[in-house]
Amino acid sequence: MNFVRGILDRIVLVAGIVAAGCVPSFIAQYRQRVGGQLDQVLRDIAPFQEIANQFHHGSLEELVRYHLASPDATFHSEGAAIQGMISSAAQLRRVLEALNTDLFHQLVYLLGKIDPLTARATWDVFSPSFDLTAHSIIFAFIVGMAIWLAFFAVWYIFSRLINIVAARS
Secondary structure (H helix, E strand, O other): OHHHHHHHHHHHHHHHHHHHHHHHHHHHHHHHHHHHHHHHHHHHHHHHHHHHHHHOOOOHHHHHHHHHOOOOHHHHHHHHHHHHHHHHHHHHHHHHHHHOOOHHHHHHHHHHHOOHHHHHHHHHOOOOOOOOOHHHHHHHHHHHHHHHHHHHHHHHHHHHHHHHHHHHO
């Protein structure tokens, strides 16, 4: 039994460190996807910014108000669409700003505010890699050790339960 536990605990330790070591690359790829989304929204807003520059002193907000004040339903809907793009750009900027920090704060932010659609899209094309930065290595070691210790706790409880059942038989 000790031989099996010895093999399993080493497998769990190595797998935990490797898996945890890939988390920083997922975060980096998530951040790149958010940056790409922001680039696309800014490209989509650019023609409206040109119109705002020509007719509304460069103010997109003034252009949106002009559209929303229109009695033409199509024009009014277009104003709502422009406002949606402006809001999306602002939100994506906030996400990138929150992710422009150290690994620990990135992880905390994503655990609380990750966008499930962006996370899923990132996961679908995720290319695992192991970053060799100090933060990534320390993170991988700490999380790997935590997984390893959790394995030992589960193994200890499981073996105690088996011993209790065996003693009652």
